[in-house]
Amino acid sequence: MPYWDEIDFHQPLTELGMAVTRKVPPTPVAEPRLVAWNTDLAEQLGLPAELADDPDTALVLGGNRIPARVEPIATAYAGHQFGVFAGQLGDGRALLLGEIDTPGGVRAELQLKGAGETPFSRMGDGRAVLRSTIREYLCSEAMHGLGIPTTRALAIVASPQPVWRETMETAAVLTRVAESHLRFGHFEQQFYRRQYAQLHELADYAIDRYFPTCRAAGNPYQAMLETVIERTAELIAQWQGVGFCHGVMNSDNMSLLGLTIDYGPYGFLDGCNLGHICNHSDEAGRYAYDQQPEAALFNLQCLAQALLPLLERDEAVAALQGYQPRYEAALERVFRAKLGLASEREGDWELTLRLLELMQGSGSDWTLTWRRLAEFDQENPAAPLRDLFLDRPGFDAWAEDYRARLAWENSLTPERAAAMRRVNPKYILRNYLAEQAIRAAQQGDFSEISRLQQLLKRPFDEQPEYEAYTALPPDWAAQIEVSCSS
Numbered sequence: 001m002p003y004w005d006e007i008d009f010h011q012p013l014t015e016l017g018m019a020v021t022r023k024v025p026p027t028p029v030a031e032p033r034l035v036a037w038n039t040d041l042a043e044q045l046g047l048p049a050e051l052a053d054d055p056d057t058a059l060v061l062g063g064n065r066i067p068a069r070v071e072p073i074a075t076a077y078a079g080h081q082f083g084v085f086a087g088q089l090g091d092g093r094a095l096l097l098g099e100i101d102t103p104g105g106v107r108a109e110l111q112l113k114g115a116g117e118t119p120f121s122r123m124g125d126g127r128a129v130l131r132s133t134i135r136e137y138l139c140s141e142a143m144h145g146l147g148i149p150t151t152r153a154l155a156i157v158a159s160p161q162p163v164w165r166e167t168m169e170t171a172a173v174l175t176r177v178a179e180s181h182l183r184f185g186h187f188e189q190q191f192y193r194r195q196y197a198q199l200h201e202l203a204d205y206a207i208d209r210y211f212p213t214c215r216a217a218g219n220p221y222q223a224m225l226e227t228v229i230e231r232t233a234e235l236i237a238q239w240q241g242v243g244f245c246h247g248v249m250n251s252d253n254m255s256l257l258g259l260t261i262d263y264g265p266y267g268f269l270d271g272c273n274l275g276h277i278c279n280h281s282d283e284a285g286r287y288a289y290d291q292q293p294e295a296a297l298f299n300l301q302c303l304a305q306a307l308l309p310l311l312e313r314d315e316a317v318a319a320l321q322g323y324q325p326r327y328e329a330a331l332e333r334v335f336r337a338k339l340g341l342a343s344e345r346e347g348d349w350e351l352t353l354r355l356l357e358l359m360q361g362s363g364s365d366w367t368l369t370w371r372r373l374a375e376f377d378q379e380n381p382a383a384p385l386r387d388l389f390l391d392r393p394g395f396d397a398w399a400e401d402y403r404a405r406l407a408w409e410n411s412l413t414p415e416r417a418a419a420m421r422r423v424n425p426k427y428i429l430r431n432y433l434a435e436q437a438i439r440a441a442q443q444g445d446f447s448e449i450s451r452l453q454q455l456l457k458r459p460f461d462e463q464p465e466y467e468a469y470t471a472l473p474p475d476w477a478a479q480i481e482v483s484c485s486s
């Protein structure tokens with residue numbers, strides 16, 4: 001029997017009925033070919049290594065063959081897009097094969113993104129293109145390497161089947177993996193349909209499965225909201241630390257579990273610009289880098305509103321009031337670590353802000369600056385670091401205060417430098433690196449995908465063989481535009 005038929009896929013979401021799920025078979029793609037396979041993740045999921053070479057894998061993960069006893073589903077969700085309620089959205093191109101048991105004991109959902117039309121496709125074709133699939137595959141694994149909660153990517157199945165976006169491209173299917181793909185929008189869907197009984201069931205499902213400790217609280221729904229707020233605040237602080245810009249922080253792209261989800265027009269900061277807008281279609285900059293914390297709060301308010309049938313207004317407000325202090329505490333912790341400060345002292349945040357201002361003024365490269373900060377020594381703020389700033393006197397004044405701050409806690413030491421290198425990555429998935437992998441793949445060479453994946457698994461470690469991947473964006477990269485088109 002083919003291995004995929006032996007796996008037990010569970011589909012507990014179907015218990016929530018038609019309000020949440022629809023059974024939808026995937027639509028086969030032409031000539032499916034497995035072009036990326038994540039060996040590490042496969043192992044964590046308990047999938048045998050041989051699957052990478054099993055011809056059945058491309059069929060199953062391309063949506064051309066449904067494994068025995070599996071009934072794939074699409075789920076219904078709604079959402080606020082760019083601040084406006086968009087009504088029903090739903091999985092328009094993602095199908096959940098089901099949950100599998102993993103050796104770690106936690107079940108994992110396997111979802112095929114780009115597997116064809118569903119009842120929620122609206123005007124879309126149900127497909128994903130190879131370009132966007134590679135971007136999602138690489139970034140989910142890069143985020144995982146950075147230690148940031150995220151959905152994962154198991155595989156890419158490519159097809160020569162043409163798909164029209166701004167130009168003719170080709171189709172691909174991404175196998176996405178997460179403990180749950182539930183989004184804020186799943187709750188908004190039940191709320192706006194006034195399906196309060198179903199809302200109740202969905203919330204109970206989420207609590208029992210993902211937030212069991214909330215059961216013991218006075219109001220478990222408020223406790224769940226508080227937990228989601230906490231995780232979201234932590235997540236955004238981590239994004240800000242590595243300079244990650246999501247690009248489409250609509251409430252349907254916000255994970256209930258606090259994972260980064262939906263890698264569309266994302267980007268990492270190159271030269272420091274705190275107002276950076278990575279999504280070419282986001283003209284107003286609603287989701288600019290420095291707006292992300294606010295956008296997350298807006299989305300949490302949408303979630304809280306959707307839960308109002310299950311909690312008192314005061315309870316929702318009290319939970320939401322927890323966001324800002326939690327976010328600020330998380331952000332200060334993240335930046336304290338980036339600066340290599342082991343203790344807390346008044347003035348630390350001001351020191352951070354002054355550095356950010358200098359970086360902003362010079363457009364200093366985000367990743368490089370933080371990484372070089374570890375080289376800071378007592379006699380001479382390492383010249384390569386100083387070179388990243390245009391305002392040298394400004395930098396020197398800051399460096400003096402920073403040195404004094406480090407001296408105060410006796411941390412002008414190699415240990416501090418090592419600790420800083422464990423939080424400030426050397427390698428980051430710059431747009432141009434992803435673009436190189438995409439262009440090669442479009443010519444039939446998929447090797448750059450696995451090379452980047454390999455490199456970004458250990459972004460904090462020196463990997464001399466990959467030194468070239470630390471290069472700043474070349475001139476041609478300025479032409480890359482990323483938008484919602486995927």
Ligand SMILES: Nc1ncnc2c1ncn2[C@@H]1O[C@H](COP(=O)(O)OP(=O)(O)OP(=O)(O)O)[C@@H](O)[C@H]1O
Pocket residue numbers: 089090091092093094113120121122123124125126127128248252253261262263264484486
């Ligand atoms: N090509 C497409 N065909 C059908 N529906 C689509 C397509 N692209 C996007 N959608 C739908 O449009 C809505 C918003 O899209 P968005 O770009 O946020 O999500 P996505 O990239 O498709 O997927 P996800 O959020 O699952 O990563 C969702 O309902 C999504 O399913």
Ligand SMILES: [Mg+2]
Pocket residue numbers: 252253262
């Ligand atoms: Mg989405």
